[in-house]
Amino acid sequence: MNTTRLALTVALACVLSAPAADAATKRKSAKKKRPAATKKVPAAIPEDTFTPPDSAEPESDAPVAPKVAAPAPLAPATPAAPAKVVEAPAPVRAAPANAVAIFGVARQPAATDFAAKLEDTLTRRLGSAGDVQFVDLATAFPPPEPQGNPRADALFDEGRAAYDNLDPDSAAVKFKAAAEAYVQRPGDLRPEKLGETHLFQGASLLLNGDVAGAKAAFTNALLAEPSLTPDAGLFGQDVQRVFSEAQSELNAQPQGTLVVNTQPQGARVLVRGRDVGTTPLAGAKLAPGRYPVQVVLPGYAPFAAYVEVKPSAPTELKTKLGSAPGLSALRDAAAKAGTEAAFDADGTPPEVGAIAERLNARYVVLAATFQDKKGRLHGEVQAWDVRTKNRLRGVEVDFGKRDGEGSADFASDQVHSFLTGAALPQGREGSKEPLVSSDSVLRKPWFWAAAAGVAAVTAGVVYVATTDRGPGFNPVNGLPGGISF
16 A cells, blocks of 8 residues: 555656756756857858847947948048049130131122132231231141152162162162152152152163263252252262252253242242242242142142243242131031121121131121122122121122222221221110211211121111120030031
């Protein structure tokens, strides 16, 4: 009985102690796993492992927000871009100078020559006054770079190689071909190179016993480059002697005269690459022979040709220069601004503003020529001051008159008065009050431009209409019609 009771007591104690043991085991297990939860998680931690954020570092709760918001490094980078723009601003074009641009415009093909002549007259007369500044076409349209003549240079090198190898026959042929190649492109000619080519050609011919041919080649060498002399280290006494004979014979011949006329005038004339004057060139004294002549005028395509100057006689060269592409575009714009409708309209034609912008000019003068129904030729000149918006209009030209009122010279004087401001009414800026034209002075067309306005004549009264200055504009890029140069 006692044994049975003892067994039941032990069994009951085991049953009751099992949950407590299990709880103790769990508590021990929990104490062993907790350090693992606070351990730093390596970079290669498996995705299914949970780690409480910052549980081991409670002090990190404060900086959490700055770490998440973290645009701090980006803030200073934002104003960096505008700072560079301020340091390197776009270049600003200089304000227009008091320069004048003059264009002749033909409204019919039959009036083309008269438009060019009227433009020349205005340019010559205004230039002779000494107080008018013209636009610098050389700056607006720089001359093209020399292209050289590689074919001629290669032939010269081949001739030189043959000459050094004591093959005068081949050398003479190569030097002759090189000289012809140089002559075919007078615009790219280097006179000293052509002279050297003829010198070696003559030396090659002399080695073959052709004295006459050598002397002719030496003469051509002197015509190309008068300062040329044979190098004693390269050429023997026979070359020196025949060359001196050719030079003496050339100097003994009577000189000729080169006369050059161009349309338009004012072009530089270059002979053998040297400036000998401007057109109209009355006469440049030259020894008889063929010369490379170049005619150069800013804004125009250069002209080059070989001219044969005869002894004791004038040799005349006449040429009409063609506009370079840039100037052609300006002339097209001038033609649009020089129509009858544009001349009759109020305000400044957009093409006039474009011309002034392209050439950095303050004044634009257009000389329009046309035929009436009876075939008679007439001219009309207008001028604009793009800075003040003043305008000169009503200046007529009668090509039948050589002088006096209505002549081209008289029109030039009226334009000169407008450009110099000598005839502008004073104290009328912004006024709309009429100026009575009974005053004889106000009957003159150069008075029809009033300060800040355009004048018109109606019923014997000159009315000053103030123009709207308005906001600035870019006449090159922003005008109707797509004006562009």
